[in-house]
Amino acid sequence: MRSIVNQDWRGAVVRRLLLLVSACLLLGFITGEYAWVLACGLAIHLGWTLSQLLRLHKWLREHKTDEPPPDGYGLWGEVFDSIYHLQRRNQKARGRLQAVIDRVQESTAALKDAVVMLDSQGNLEWWNRAAETLLGLKTPQDSGQQLANLVRDPRFKDYFERGNYADALEIPSPINDRRRLQFNITRYGNREHLLLVRDVTRLYQLEQMRKDFVANVSHELRTPLTVIAGYLETLLDNVEAVNPRWLRALQQMQQQGARMQTLLNDLLLLAKLEATDYPSDNQPVAADLMLLSIKNDAQALSGDQLHRISLEADPHLKLKGSEAELRSAFSNLVFNAVKYTPAGGDIRIRWWSDEKGAHLSVSDTGMGIEAKHVPRLTERFYRVDSSRASNTGGTGLGLAIVKHVLLRHRGNLEISSVPGKGSTFTCHFAPAQVVQRAR
Incomplete structure (x- = not known):
């Protein structure tokens, strides 16, 4: 197509030059001054061509948006017409693109969830109306601002800088502490970020009601359970005065009462x-x-199962946090390894640090866990095998406690396991939680 157009243009130029030369030769034949007439004709043609070039240059430099090119005739008329048609096609294409953009903006503006576009550094580029309601963003003064300067919560800053957006972040709204927001970040383009913010206040309140209910019921059950356990202990201490037929029942009641207390x-x-x-x-x-x-x-x-337990710990490495909570989490992992490792098995405990932070791993040579169970191990009351839990006296809450302790200490739990060969539970802590003691 382009070669055909080029051939037409070349043919038109050649024809016009031949026509000009023929006219100059005819005038030269009449006047007898071939050279002067030809030189004057070519000079006039060159001057006219330069004037058209200047008109085109001026229009390109000074024209306003969608202003048509100047009128012309001859070869330059065709040039200006071609530019005009290209301009019209571009206008239609821009119109279609603008219609798509307007439609997208209208649809995102109608969303109840906030949509925020950020560059690679976390600077604000665009947001919808819901973002102004949920986050308090203001148009246009907040454009180009760091979002972390407007959402002043250290957890959001850590979440954005960490770069791992597999899990959502829930924090209070920066403009209303009673409103709970969920942040989801997706990367796209040239390391840009798309932030979606949902109002999960209702779900959060329901979750709080559930937590309060569990806490209140657990607290209320402690008193009657303590009384029952106390009477059972008194009866078993005076076993001689108890009918032997009741001894086994009392012992089982005491065992189950202790399990309920746990x-x-x-x-x-x-x-x-x-x-x-x-x-x-x-x-x-x-x-x-x-x-x-x-x-x-x-x-x-x-005890008599004779597990081989080894410990390799960096004595110069400290961890910021609550000693009671960390002890609860670490002991849960180690005691689980003892419970689920056959007699004579190996259990290895390691505590070390690197450029990514501090790490604790507990490895065993137990029965292992199938891959389908691993993602759900930290759920409350989730058990791979209910018979195993009843045999070991577990409550199904140990790994849930570990997960919450790690979250409170800016850490996360990694689980790897091979059925029949053993499991490894690794706690990773951020560098901000690590303190190096003087050597």
Whole structure:
């Protein structure tokens, strides 16, 4: 197509030049001055061509949007007409694109969820009306601002800088503490970010009602359970005065009562962990000494099963947080390894650090866990095998407690397991939680 157009233009130019030369030769034949007439004709043609070029240059430099090119005739008339048709096609294409953009903006403006476009540095580029309601953004003064400067919550800053957006973030609204927002970030284009913000206040209130109910019921059950356990202990202490037929029943009642007390204690601990986002006592904890104490307790728990438990801990590495909560989480992992590892098995505990932060791993040579169960292990009361839980006396809350403790200490839990070969539970903590002791 382009070659045909070029041939037409070349043919038109050649024809016009031949016509000009023929006219000059004819005039030269009449006047007898071939050279002067030809030179004057070519000079006039060159001047006219330069004037048309100047008109085109001026129009390109000074024309307003959608202003048509100047009129012309001859070859330059065709040039100006071609430019005009290109301009019209571009106008139609821009109109179609603008209609699509307007439609997208209208649809996003109608959303109840906030939509915010950010560049690679987290600067605001565009947002819909819901973002102004939920986040308090203002048009146009907030354009180009860092979103972290407007959403002043350290958890959002950590979430954005971490770069791992697989899980959503829930924090209070920056303009209304009673409103709860859920943040989801998706990367696109040249490392740009699309932020979706939902109002999950109702879901959050329902979740709080559930937590309060569980906490209140657990607290109310402790008193009657303590009374029952006390009377059972008194009866068993005076076993001689008890009918022998009731001895086994009393022992089973005491065993199940102790199990219920453990369950209630775990539920109350979970309620306490969920009540706040960060531990109140955020002090450096000597993790190596804590792990040594947990190792000794695990060895006592192992008893005659003779597990081989090894500990490799960096003595110069401390972790900021609550010692009681960290002890609860770490001991849960180690005691689980003892419970689910056959007699004579190996359990390895490691505590180390690198450029990504601090890490604790607990590896065992137990029965392992199938891959389909791994994503749900930290759910409350989730059990791979209910018979295993009843045999080991577990409540199904241990890993849920571990998960919440790690979340409160800016950490996460990684689980890898091979059925028949064993499992490894690894806790990863952010560098901000790590304190290096002087060597």
